[in-house]
Amino acid sequence: MADLTTPEAQISEDPAEAGIRSETREVLLDAAERLFARVGIERASLRAITREAGANLASVHYHFGSKDALIQAVFARRLGPINRERVELLTRLQEEAGSEAVPLHDILFAFVEPVMRMLRHRDPAEARAAHELARLVVQALNDPEGPAREIVLREFHEVKERFLAALARALPDLPREDLFWRFHFMVGAMAHTASSSYMVAQLSDGLCDACDVDGMTERLVAFVAAGLQGPSVEVRR
Amino acid sequence: MADLTTPEAQISEDPAEAGIRSETREVLLDAAERLFARVGIERASLRAITREAGANLASVHYHFGSKDALIQAVFARRLGPINRERVELLTRLQEEAGSEAVPLHDILFAFVEPVMRMLRHRDPAEARAAHELARLVVQALNDPEGPAREIVLREFHEVKERFLAALARALPDLPREDLFWRFHFMVGAMAHTASSSYMVAQLSDGLCDACDVDGMTERLVAFVAAGLQGPSVEVRR
DNA sequence: GTCTATAGGTGGATAGAC
DNA sequence: GTCTATCCACCTATAGAC
Numbered sequence: 130m131a132d133l134t135t136p137e138a139q140i141s142e143d144p145a146e147a148g149i150r151s152e153t154r155e156v157l158l159d160a161a162e163r164l165f166a167r168v169g170i171e172r173a174s175l176r177a178i179t180r181e182a183g184a185n186l187a188s189v190h191y192h193f194g195s196k197d198a199l200i201q202a203v204f205a206r207r208l209g210p211i212n213r214e215r216v217e218l219l220t221r222l223q224e225e226a227g228s229e230a231v232p233l234h235d236i237l238f239a240f241v242e243p244v245m246r247m248l249r250h251r252d253p254a255e256a257r258a259a260h261e262l263a264r265l266v267v268q269a270l271n272d273p274e275g276p277a278r279e280i281v282l283r284e285f286h287e288v289k290e291r292f293l294a295a296l297a298r299a300l301p302d303l304p305r306e307d308l309f310w311r312f313h314f315m316v317g318a319m320a321h322t323a324s325s326s327y328m329v330a331q332l333s334d335g336l337c338d339a340c341d342v343d344g345m346t347e348r349l350v351a352f353v354a355a356g357l358q359g360p361s362v363e364v365r366r
Numbered sequence: 367m368a369d370l371t372t373p374e375a376q377i378s379e380d381p382a383e384a385g386i387r388s389e390t391r392e393v394l395l396d397a398a399e400r401l402f403a404r405v406g407i408e409r410a411s412l413r414a415i416t417r418e419a420g421a422n423l424a425s426v427h428y429h430f431g432s433k434d435a436l437i438q439a440v441f442a443r444r445l446g447p448i449n450r451e452r453v454e455l456l457t458r459l460q461e462e463a464g465s466e467a468v469p470l471h472d473i474l475f476a477f478v479e480p481v482m483r484m485l486r487h488r489d490p491a492e493a494r495a496a497h498e499l500a501r502l503v504v505q506a507l508n509d510p511e512g513p514a515r516e517i518v519l520r521e522f523h524e525v526k527e528r529f530l531a532a533l534a535r536a537l538p539d540l541p542r543e544d545l546f547w548r549f550h551f552m553v554g555a556m557a558h559t560a561s562s563s564y565m566v567a568q569l570s571d572g573l574c575d576a577c578d579v580d581g582m583t584e585r586l587v588a589f590v591a592a593g594l595q596g597p598s599v600e601v602r603r
Numbered sequence: 604g605t606c607t608a609t610a611g612g613t614g615g616a617t618a619g620a621c
Numbered sequence: 622g623t624c625t626a627t628c629c630a631c632c633t634a635t636a637g638a639c
Contacts, residue, residue: 172511264508272406309574311585317557319554322550325507332530351599356589356593
């Protein structure tokens with residue numbers, strides 16, 4: 130992160146080697162991610178990770194400083210691009226809309242698309258890895274003592290603010306209190322879908338196809354849109 | 367579980383002692399639950415649990431056989447009653463409805479009420495414990511190698527089947543494929559709400575009150591009901 | 604930057620006295 | 622049923638040679 134001098138840059142001049150991109154740091158991140166998905170973050174020992182990476186046990190401490198820092202790096206590497214893209218998509222929509230509010234459906238789509246694109250990956254192994262990453266994020270979010278929770282929340286912060294503002298404009302008649310609650314319900318539905326969509330396949334005995342990411346996305350957006358637009362309830366206090 | 371002989375029964379004749387219910391087994395379960403919530407399941411060592419319980423390290427192995435068995439017992443003890451009550455509430459609704467379909471709102475309410483009742487506990491410490499239990503359940507569900515996942519799924523199985531059937535009757539025009547997907551979205555919204563409702567308070571800068579469990583429940587049910595009843599999307603394959 | 608060796612600690616489990 | 626003492630596997634982290 131603070132690696133501004135990039136002392137490795139002068140080494141790999143070989144074009145073939147540059148194509149393979151097998152720098153230890155990256156290989157370690159890949160291996161860690163794979164193992165986190167397979168056995169869980171806590172249970173993935175540095176010994177197992179470095180073995181998987183074909184690297185030395187001490188290399189993790191050289192490149193990251195600690196296991197916790199490695200964990201954080203794994204999450205930051207994935208979540209950064211996704212959340213940046215969410216914000217960029219929304220920005221583009223707002224530019225197109227000019228002084229109008231962005232349509233609800235478009236906002237929701239911009240929110241889920243960057244995640245769903247990962248799940249839709251052509252390579253089944255990559256798609257599976259994406260599902261497991263989503264699962265890891267939910268796991269991290271529900272582990273208050275875990276080292277990844279903070280990263281996930283920080284990476285999500287700007288997304289949350291921007292999309293809440295956009296939703297407030299798209300749903301001008303919805304009381305702010307309802308907006309916050311419904312945003313929360315929406316995040317829950319989406320997180321559970323991204324992390325456990327395979328469950329729908331077994332729940333429906335194969336009728337629903339979790340690999341049909343586009344269909345899943347459309348259904349999810351439709352469900353959430355209907356929920357957001359529903360009537361406000363009278364809440365007696 | 368297979369404790370049919372109950373060899374302890376002959377011991378505590380004292381009425382005062384019976385009221386306190388301080389049998390080691392139960393004390394261990396309480397202590398474990400408390401520690402799981404505080405530091406996470408994996409990070410709660412048997413040493414810390416038995417210290418918290420005022421019991422001996424070896425007592426866990428005597429009463430449960432292993433740490434994994436203790437973990438499973440903690441979850442089973444809580445989830446059993448909740449899920450049994452969900453089913454009972456639904457059964458009662460169906461008896462009242464006779465040959466009619468149970469109204470959607472009532473079905474949803476029966477689904478969430480037993481969970482929300484825990485969160486609404488008068489004692490703030492108990493209410494907090496309930497939130498953390500919900501968080502533990504979500505955590506367990508997202509940890510494929512964890513010993514609690516299987517228990518959670520097994521305890522939920524009958525609930526799932528019963529409520530899916532009831533929803534199918536309440537929403538006769540909804541294609542089955544949509545029903546499965548929307549049920550999944552619903553579970554996600556509810557799980558995230560039960561486990562992380564405190565986030566809404568900080569998200570809304572205090573405007574939303576996560577302690578107002580009744581208001582939260584009504585909003586959640588309204589959101590999900592609107593989502594379930596929304597129009598089916600045309601999905602191109 | 605990589606690797607070996609090892610320090611220093613904690614974990615779950617169990618044998619056997621009481 | 623309870624408790625002590627102990628086994629042994631495994632972990633992260635680091636020092637220091639190359």
